[in-house]
Amino acid sequence: MATMSNLNPPQEPARQRCVSKPLIPDRDFLRHVLGSGGDALRQCVQCATCSAVCGLAAEQSPLPRKEMLWAQWGIRDRLMSDVDLWLCHECHDCTERCPRGARPGDVMAALRRECVVYYSVPRFLGRSASRPAHLLWFILCSTAVLVVGAVICDRMQVTSNGFANSGQRIVIPFCAELPHELLIPLFVSILLLDCLVLGAGLARFWRALRISQCSASAETRVAGGARSVCNALERVILHRDFARCTDQAPRRISHTLVVWSMLGFGLVDLWVVTARYNPLRTGLVYPLGFFDPWKLLANLAGVALVTGSLLMSSDRLKRRTKAEARARPTGTYSDWLLLILLLAIALTGFITEAMHIARCDTGRIWAYSMHLVIVLSFFVLLPYSKLAHVGFRTVALVFAERYGQRQPMPPLSSDSKGAQHD
Amino acid sequence: MTERGYRRAVIVILLMMATPLALSFLAYASGSYKAPFLAAAKAGTQCVLDPIKMRPYHMIYLKQLRDRIVREGDRSVRSGLPIMTTCGNCHGNRSNFCDKCHARAGVNLDCFECHRDGL
Numbered sequence: 001m002a003t004m005s006n007l008n009p010p011q012e013p014a015r016q017r018c019v020s021k022p023l024i025p026d027r028d029f030l031r032h033v034l035g036s037g038g039d040a041l042r043q044c045v046q047c048a049t050c051s052a053v054c055g056l057a058a059e060q061s062p063l064p065r066k067e068m069l070w071a072q073w074g075i076r077d078r079l080m081s082d083v084d085l086w087l088c089h090e091c092h093d094c095t096e097r098c099p100r101g102a103r104p105g106d107v108m109a110a111l112r113r114e115c116v117v118y119y120s121v122p123r124f125l126g127r128s129a130s131r132p133a134h135l136l137w138f139i140l141c142s143t144a145v146l147v148v149g150a151v152i153c154d155r156m157q158v159t160s161n162g163f164a165n166s167g168q169r170i171v172i173p174f175c176a177e178l179p180h181e182l183l184i185p186l187f188v189s190i191l192l193l194d195c196l197v198l199g200a201g202l203a204r205f206w207r208a209l210r211i212s213q214c215s216a217s218a219e220t221r222v223a224g225g226a227r228s229v230c231n232a233l234e235r236v237i238l239h240r241d242f243a244r245c246t247d248q249a250p251r252r253i254s255h256t257l258v259v260w261s262m263l264g265f266g267l268v269d270l271w272v273v274t275a276r277y278n279p280l281r282t283g284l285v286y287p288l289g290f291f292d293p294w295k296l297l298a299n300l301a302g303v304a305l306v307t308g309s310l311l312m313s314s315d316r317l318k319r320r321t322k323a324e325a326r327a328r329p330t331g332t333y334s335d336w337l338l339l340i341l342l343l344a345i346a347l348t349g350f351i352t353e354a355m356h357i358a359r360c361d362t363g364r365i366w367a368y369s370m371h372l373v374i375v376l377s378f379f380v381l382l383p384y385s386k387l388a389h390v391g392f393r394t395v396a397l398v399f400a401e402r403y404g405q406r407q408p409m410p411p412l413s414s415d416s417k418g419a420q421h422d
Numbered sequence: 423m424t425e426r427g428y429r430r431a432v433i434v435i436l437l438m439m440a441t442p443l444a445l446s447f448l449a450y451a452s453g454s455y456k457a458p459f460l461a462a463a464k465a466g467t468q469c470v471l472d473p474i475k476m477r478p479y480h481m482i483y484l485k486q487l488r489d490r491i492v493r494e495g496d497r498s499v500r501s502g503l504p505i506m507t508t509c510g511n512c513h514g515n516r517s518n519f520c521d522k523c524h525a526r527a528g529v530n531l532d533c534f535e536c537h538r539d540g541l
Contacts, residue, residue, distance in 0.1 A: 289528035
């Protein structure tokens with residue numbers, strides 16, 4: 001225990017007000033971390049090579065060395081309120097250089113996964129979303145919801161009523177059995193619920209961060225609310241932290257492609273969902289023609305999504321081949337689940353479009369139904385999946401900007417890094 | 423990629439995302455969205471289905487009719503209900519009636535590749 005308290009940053013005046021909490025090891029937590037990609041954790045001997053090479057580690061905050069130690073002990077409370085956990089962008093510079101093969105990068109990813117589960121509301125859904133065996137249930141439930149919805153809409157003749165009300169706007173459903181009157185309320189309400197659930201988790205995370213970092217009070221604040229949010233968003237939008245990675249530099253491009261493609265999809269969806277109420281549009285508002293600017297944007301986003309996800313997948317698979325000698329897994333279930341869901345969404349979307357252009361109605365309806373099932377599962381899993389990092393990392397970045405991120409050490413030149421590695 | 427190059431790429435992406443919105447505003451301002459593209463049917467006639475239902479369901483309707491008449495051999499339908507060849511009686515102008523809507527929706531109109539252009 002004495003070792004652990006030595007690892008804390010030196011006590012600042014504001015920090016002295018904190019009552020140090022007892023450190024309680026949690027065996028279940030340790031078991032989960034070991035089971036979700038952090039299995040090499042016990043190899044760590046605290047040599048501090050990882051902190052020496054980490055571009056984010058500050059002088060008084062040995063990232064990821066302190067997280068490795070806390071994880072070995074299973075000190076959940078401290079890890080779940082650790083802002084550094086989310087400042088790490090998984091560049092694996094530490095994993096590459098760890099002399100013991102403890103894979104600190106993967107341990108950090110497993111800890112972040114635990115963090116998402118810990119703050120998920122309700123927690124059993126978060127735990128369930130990280131179990132491969134439960135994926136089938138999410139997909140079956142989504143299918144059932146869509147089928148029941150389609151049957152109810154059919155019985156109530158919702159589609160034809162919707163047409164009657166559309167007035168000057170002609171909105172033709174892409175598939176008559178799954179009309180927009182079913183899809184829009186269903187998906188929008190699930191998305192709102194996702195935001196609510198994720199927001200509740202993030203609020204708890206923020207409170208935990210403030211309590212744990214006792215120095216986080218009004219006096220120690222270095223940036224105002226709006227300014228810290230702007231700074232954090234700038235870091236996110238420009239992918240600043242990815243630029244610090246050396247081994248995994250191409251990740252900046254693949255991540256950019258995926259992020260912007262999803263933003264593009266969001267914009268197009270907003271346009272289509274509001275087609276009935278948008279004052280700019282009359283006449284035939286849906287389906288969109290192939291050369292409609294919105295359709296072009298959606299197709300471009302689809303291509304970017306496929307390219308980005310394939311780049312990410314190949315990056316992970318390449319790491320596997322490189323790592324086989326050292327028997328290293330390449331990403332966990334939650335990493336692959338998100339990648340595969342994104343790829344499946346984009347590919348079923350493109351197949352649907354191709355079937356639509358080829359006038360193959362049966363194929364189009366099947367592909368479209370599959371597309372909708374996958375999108376619905378994706379939406380249901382969203383606050384519990386790896387995509388929750390959008391919220392957690394942004395909150396951590398805002399916190400770091402607001403309460404002063406410890407100054408990272410100047411990056412080592414590539415020569416000195418190579419020398420260190422050898 | 424240099425930091426400046428990355429910034430430029432982000433600006434290009436933002437412009438690409440703003441383009442459809444800008445074009446939509448332009449189209450609205452120029453009034454092209456308001457242009458009617460469905461020619462009215464011949465005055466005093468009544469469609470076999472509610473026109474509001476006919477818009478999304480005309481192909482399903484025609485296929486159901488085809489199945490009954492051709493595949494199931496129920497020729498009695500033919501005497502009672504109008505079929506595809508009679509659409510043209512009320513909707514005389516194919517280029518104004520079918521083509522404009524299909525072109526706008528990006529749906530390839532392939533009926534008349536085999537069937538006689540009855541319109």
